[in-house]
Each structure stands twice: as structure tokens, then as C-alpha cells.
């Protein structure tokens with residue numbers, strides 16, 4: 241049955257789901273009652289109240305000038321001028337302070353929200369699942385960077401107006417009631433109510449278009465990033481023309497959506513401006529009520545002018561308080577859009593995290609080196625890896641890549657995994673690392689990830705940012721074991737063993753900050769050698785090498801394998817080259833269609 245877009249339950253709206261997501265974000269922005277952000281918000285409230293106090297006094301100045309001038313009182317006039325200047329100076333100082341605190345609040349909120357998202361993103365393997373396997377959430381990077389930034393900016397720009405509104409509205413409502421009675425107050429409240437309902441209707445379609453626009457903005461930026469990262473490969477393909485068309489195409493979709501958003505905002509702007517100007521007329525209608533009712537009949541024209549000026553200030557200010565809230569509609573629609581995007585990301589990350597916790601409980605036995613310092617939890621006679629009737633598929637297919645694989649990997653027995661392209665060699669590692677769920681069967685890893693445990697050299701080398709030392713000790717934060725300067729000598733030795741000592745000269749030393757992108761300055765072979773230097777440095781008991789020598793010559797491959805073995809590592813290699821056989825004892829051959837065979841290898 242066709243459903244209209246407006247009734248799509250998942251469509252971002254200004255609804256109950258928005259409120260839930262917004263409240264969740266607020267608890268992140270204000271983590272506890274005594275947090276820095278709460279203190280800042282409290283200070284903002286005090287400063288904003290002081291501003292209102294001063295604004296009230298400033299608002300009364302014209303009526304005082306009318307009085308003084310109609311009396312031609314020179315002495316009072318001079319005093320009033322001095323008082324006015326003082327008030328204006330105080331007003332500008334307080335308003336600047338208010339702006340300053342709002343800006344600080346923006347930084348505080350951005351820090352809390354981004355760190356909270358990072359906490360979930362980098363917990364376990366959430367970033368992998370989110371980026372590789374979950375297709376329902378677009379551009380998580382953009383949500384954590386640009387969307388959070390814009391949400392916090394918009395909220396901070398609203399903060400002082402929102403924090404002060406209850407106070408100013410109560411105070412000026414009371415004042416308005418004193419002057420005009422019920423009629424004035426009820427008409428202003430009615431005016432605000434109508435304004436809110438109309439704006440709520442106009443904001444509805446804007447929120448979903450804004451969410452769509454942010455998605456396309458992310459896609460456009462991603463395209464540029466793709467070209468930036470792969471500029472060289474693209475240049476070899478002479479890809480400028482086709483990539484130009486594709487990039488422009490993404491840009492065009494973004495512009496179309498932006499135009500749609502602007503069209504929808506037009507109605508909202510018409511609503512806002514109508515209410516702004518209606519408000520100013522309403523204020524005079526309300527003031528006219530007591531005048532026409534004859535309440536001020538006994539006053540002189542000068543006194544009436546002064547009184548009207550004072551009263552109109554109160555009514556106009558109250559209406560202004562409400563119209564300011566209505567003016568926030570565009571900001572509210574932005575906030576709603578960003579809230580949905582960030583809220584959705586939070587929900588998906590929590591969901592992934594929860595599922596992974598359950599999965600980890602089922603496949604207990606694997607842990608990160610942080611928890612147990614990389615020690616192997618078993619005796620060396622236990623197998624490091626046990627697979628029992630393991631079957632798995634790729635995430636998008638029902639077809640088994642491997643069926644009922646049973647295998648044990650013992651220390652000292654080097655295993656080679658071979659098979660045609662796409663038969664599931666790397667996928668086996670994904671299942672071992674719980675990146676993918678097995679279809680059936682049992683996986684057990686006795687070796688922990690890390691030094692003296694098990695380490696992986698993935699097919700695509702991962703190079704972090706930072707100094708050469710940080711590259712070599714990666715993924716550790718600090719040198720391991722903590723041995724001080726002795727470590728320098730180890731790092732240099734292993735760089736030399738990997739054939740990368742020239743890098744020390746290029747970087748200017750182990751701890752020299754480099755401003756280059758490592759992927760741009762190292763050749764694929766050099767990247768693989770650098771990854772071997774890491775492996776030598778960490779000296780795990782088991783090294784899993786996924787086509788880790790594919791960019792090296794056979795002589796270099798031999799050097800790397802010999803060094804690994806000299807350092808006492810048990811090797812599990814994945815690859816196509818027949819030269820790899822000589823370094824291994826057993827070969828697992830994946831034949832495709834779920835078939836596999838184990839073949840003992842003879843030593844030459």
C-alpha cells in the first residue's frame with residue numbers, strides 16, 4: 241500500500257521522538273548538577289537578568305525625557321543625560337559578557353557532546369560496524385563534527401533568550417496586567433498562541449528537509465575526501481572528467497535540496513515577519529484601550545505622552561519577548577534537524593554496542609591487551625585458535641563462504657591460508673576478530689590481542705598520524721615495556737631489520753613531528769615494511785599476515801619472514817604467492833562454495 245511521505249513514521253518531525261532525543265542530548269550537555277556547564281548556564285542566567293534590569297531602566301528613559309523636557313527642567317535634564325550614559329555603558333558591558341558566556345557555553349557543550357559520541361564510537365568495534373556494515377546511518381563522521389558543532393552553536397545562540405524568557409515574560413505580563421488589565425494580557429497571550437501553532441505547522445516539513453540536506457552535504461564532502469585521498473590513483477586513470485561529473489552531480493543534488501529547504505523556509509519567514517509587525521501594532525491597540533476607556537482623562541497632554549511612552553514600552557517589551565520566541569522558529573527547526581541526526585547516531589551506536597556486548601559474552605575468551613597486558617591466558621600446549629565446525633557468510637549474502645571448518649592453531653606450527661580471490665580468506669580473520677558474526681559453529685581465541693599475544697597486519701596498512709616513534713609503537717600509546725631510552729635503540733634496530741632506517745633521516749628523528757600524510761609519502765612497499773617494524777617491536781607470539789608482503793620482492797619477503805621466525809613468532813599468513821609455502825607447516829586451502837582442505841607442507 242503506498243504511503244505518503246508525510247505519514248512516514250521514521251520521517252524526522254517536531255514530535256515526541258524529537259523531544260526524547262533532545263532530552264537525551266540535554267543530559268549529555270549538563271552531565272550533573274554541579275558540572276561546569278550548569279555553573280556557566282547559571283552565570284548566564286544571572287547576567288541575562290542583570291541585562292534585563294538595565295534594559296528596563298533604559299526603556300524608561302524616553303518617558304523620563306518627555307517629562308523633563310515638557311517641564312523645561314535643565315538641572316534634571318543634565319542628571320538624566322549622565323544617568324542614561326551610565327546605563328548605556330553598563331548595558332553594553334553586560335550584553336558583551338552575556339555573549340561571551342554564551343560562546344564559552346558553546347565550547348563546553350561541544351566538548352561534552354563530541355566526547356560522549358567518541359566514547360561510544362571508539363568503544364569495541366562500533367566504528368567498524370557503523371562505517372562498514374550499517375548502511376542505515378549516513379555520514380557518521382559528519383554527524384560527530386559538523387552537526388554537533390552547528391547544534392551547539394544554535395543552542396548557545398538561543399541559550400540566553402531561553403533562560404531569561406520565563407522571568408521576563410512573568411514580570412512584563414504582571415506589568416502589562418497592571419496597566420491594561422485582563423484584556424491586554426489575554427490578547428497578547430492569544431497572539432503568541434496563534435503564532436506558535438502556525439509556526440509549528442510551518443516548521444514540520446523543514447525539519448525533514450534539513451536532515452536530508454545534511455545527509456547530502458556529507459555525501460558531497462565525502463566525494464571530495466575520496467578524491468583527496470586517492471588523488472594519485474585517480475590521476476593515473478585520467479579520472480578528472482568522470483570524477484568532475486560525479487562530484488558535480490552530488491553537488492547538484494545538494495543544491496536542489498537546499499533550494500527546497502529555502503522554499504519551505506520562505507513560508508516560515510513570512511509567518512515570522514507577519515507576527516513581528518502585527519506585534520508592534522498590537523501594542524498600540526492595547527495601550528489605546530485605557531486611553532479610549534477614559535482612564536487617563538484627567539492628565540495633561542505632557543503627562544499622557546510620558547505615560548503612553550512608559551506603558552507602550554511594557555506592552556511592546558512583552559510582545560517582543562513572545563515574538564523573539566517565535567523568531568526562534570528557524571533556529572528551532574535547525575536544532576530539531578541536528579537533534580534527529582545526532583540522536584539517531586547515539587541510538588544506533590548504543591544498539592551496536594549492546595549487540596557486541598552480547599556477542600562478546602557468547603564468544604568470551606578474546607579481550608583487548610589493555611585488560612590483561614597481552615598475556616596468553618592458556619599454557620603454550622593449548623591451541624591459540626580453535627575453530628569447530630565454523631561456517632560463515634558475507635554480511636550481504638546467504639551463500640556460505642566457508643562451511644564446517646574445524647581447525648586448531650598451535651604455537652610453533654605456521655599456517656598458510658590460500659584460496660582464490662573472494663573465497664573468504666580475510667573474512668576468516670573478520671570472524672576470528674568478531675567483526676562479523678559466524679553463521680554457525682564455534683570460535684575460540686586463547687591468545688589476546690597485543691604484545692606477547694596475537695597481532696595482525698591487515699591487507700591495507702593502517703598508518704596513524706604522529707611521529708615515527710608513534711608509527712612504530714602503534715597501536716600502543718606508550719612504549720612497551722616501559723624501558724626509557726633503551727627503547728630508542730630497539731626501535732632503530734627494528735626499523736633497520738625491516739629495511740626502513742632511511743626513514744629516520746627523512747623524518748629528522750624518532751620524535752620529530754611531521755606535517756605530511758604518511759600515505760602520500762610512503763610507497764606501498766615502504767608501508768608494508770613499516771608495518772613489519774611494528775610487528776618486530778611488539779614481538780607477539782602469533783602474527784597474522786594478510787598479504788602483508790604483496791608489495792615486496794621475494795628477497796624482501798624472505799627477510800621479513802626470517803626475522804619474524806627469529807623473534808619467535810608463530811605465523812598465520814594469508815596470500816596467493818607460492819613462495820609463501822616454504823615458511824609454513826600447514827596450508828588451509830579455501831576452495832569456494834564453502835569447501836576447504838587442510839594440506840601438510842613439506843619443508844624444503
Ligand SMILES: Nc1ncnc2c1ncn2[C@@H]1O[C@H](COP(=O)(O)OP(=O)(O)OP(=O)(O)O)[C@@H](O)[C@H]1O
Pocket residue numbers: 372373634635636641659660661662663664665666667668699
Ligand atoms: N564489508 C563487506 N560487506 C559485504 N561483503 C563483503 C564485505 N567485505 C567483503 N565482502 C565479500 O566477502 C567475500 C569474501 O571477501 P574476502 O575479503 O574474505 O576475500 P579474500 O579471500 O580475502 O580475497 P582476496 O584474495 O582478494 O583478499 C567477497 O565476495 C567480498 O566481496
